[in-house]
Amino acid sequence: MADLQLDAVTKVFTERDGNQITAVDDVSLTIEDGEFLVLVGPSGCGKSTTLRMVAGLESISAGQVRLGDTVVNDSKPKDRNIAMVFQSYALYPHMTVRENMAFGLQESTTMPDDEIEQTVASAADMLGIDDLLKRKPDDLSGGQQQRVALGRAIVRDPEVFLLDEPLSNLDAKLRAQMRTELKRLQNELDVATIYVTHDQTEAMTMADKIAILNDGELQQVGTPLECYHEPANLFVASFIGEPSMNFFDVTRDDSQLVHDHFRYDLSNETGDALAGAHAELVLGVRPEDIDLQSTANGAHTYATVVDVVEPMGNENNVYLTIGDEQTQTFVATVDGMHHVEAGETVYAHIPESAVHVFDRQSGHALRNRTVESTTIPETKL
């Protein structure tokens, strides 16, 4: 059992016409033993390529992948003691479930047959697929195939587990169920795991640590709540959280942030945090941090018109417009019992403690919301 380390790992693809494309750019990560790391980002951000480099399916252009103290850059996939679950599951269609699970042990170990049989049986038992062992993959449902793919990885007893969008082929209900199950399984196995997904919900719910990738570059590594409450930049702030954080393009004018439709007063404390920065900024606030009030009272409260209300049951997503031309819209999440009608005028309170400020040019976070550990709200998803 060992830590997995990615040290400035880079992947450059050379196209046929000589163009060089950097798919993964200088990514450094440490996955501790037993840790569940979720690598998340939009499609094409290089997350799968990173995973494939760790697996040994893709060569590493620069940097190092280390497993414990060993550099595995040049070792073959089978020598890395790594197991991977593919998006398509990649079950061997001509083999039974038992043969699928036993194949890796037959090929890579000298384990005697009866021991292989036992290992397969116990893994199947653990996943609840022991009654499927004689079936072929084609006869299984998506969820069952998924389990077999997991089982095939588990029997190898690997040092690192790699999962490439394993839940994307399942329907929503099953996906939520498998999410929990996978998480429990990983806890039980206590193996370092890299899980690749484009779904921020999966990232938030399953990860010990999230690594957010965009355009091949690592944006932030942190616990789900760190990434949620203290995003390193605009990209992370917009990517994590559903509905996304609201952004307002503002210009700083001394102790005020000036938007086309409103002015936001800053406390001295916030003003200090922004000292020396560009004047061109972005104000960000999460939908659930916006309070809707029926009367204008207090600072940081603005008149808005309700555009659309999306009832979710436990809460309502309220789309609001501000200003006469109704060009700026933003969303507030309020309690499901809080009744609002489209067309109604309400007052949105944007508390300063919940406000993020970003540099508009670089995207870096200049000031994140204040978090007091006792008052961290339950993560809303």
Next chain:
Amino acid sequence: MTDDTDAHTDRDRDADADTDTDTDADRDTQTDTETETEPATDDSSRLPRIGPGRLALYGALLALVIGYLSPLYGGLTTAFKTQEAYRETSPLQPPIELLSFPHLDGFTVDPWFTAGGELAMGMINSFALTIPAAVFSALLGSLAAYGLTKVNWRGQAFLLALFLAAVFIPYQAVLVPLRQFWSIVDISGLHERGELVELIITHIAYGTPICTVLFRSYYQTLDDELIEAARLDGASLARIYRKIVLPLSVPMFAVTLIYQFTQIWNDFLFALVLLSDRANYVVTLELNALQGAMATDYGVQMAGAFIAALPTILVYIMFGEQFAKGQTM
């Protein structure tokens, strides 16, 4: 479509047809689509009504079937006729006089025995040639295609271009160089059956490119993640081929084996150029010789043609289902 309509019996429908032509037309189209979509659950007593368009289609198809099969039929009747009957009756007339039964004067099975005796050695030689040549060209094609699709290495594109080009080399163009090549590499000088070995190698070489192209298009549809999963499972390139790719290639092997079997079995040109010893003659050459030896006996020639064609027909029947599967994959 309601259960109600399904429950209608034939008699119901006939009554409807008599009284109400409008609904009948409706039902007509309904039953048509129904039999097409769910033939398994349909009960057999309810046949679709045949309109004039459909009638014309069946008529045309029948005419085509007759057109295509009549030479075959003519050949078959000729093969069962005596020389005399052949001269006196039209080829389409059956060898047995049906009107004045029993009248077997014109009927004989002798041509089959004569032709069978003449072709026996050729048949054996043909099998000895065709089976290894077809198997090896399919196997080599499969291996080459595996290397060209699922393994990455330099110079792949160039090699693929060579394979593709080789598919389009006409037989006639290689006859002279082929003869010269085998004069230099003189396997026939080593053993009396050497000529056959030369022919086998020639057919393997000539058949491998087309097999490679066929296998390649099939392997391109094979999920790459399957191969990668096997690599992670610790299987070597050779093991992946043996344990994963080969078992999944069965339908494609059926396609290439049928194709190659037919091609090689029916080949005349290469055999003509490479075989000189009568003992090594394959069935196509023997069939040709049959014509020379018994210039006038068409019965024997026809019987010989049927005997020579029999193995390819049998191969189609045996692997036909796999063949169709492989083609649609």
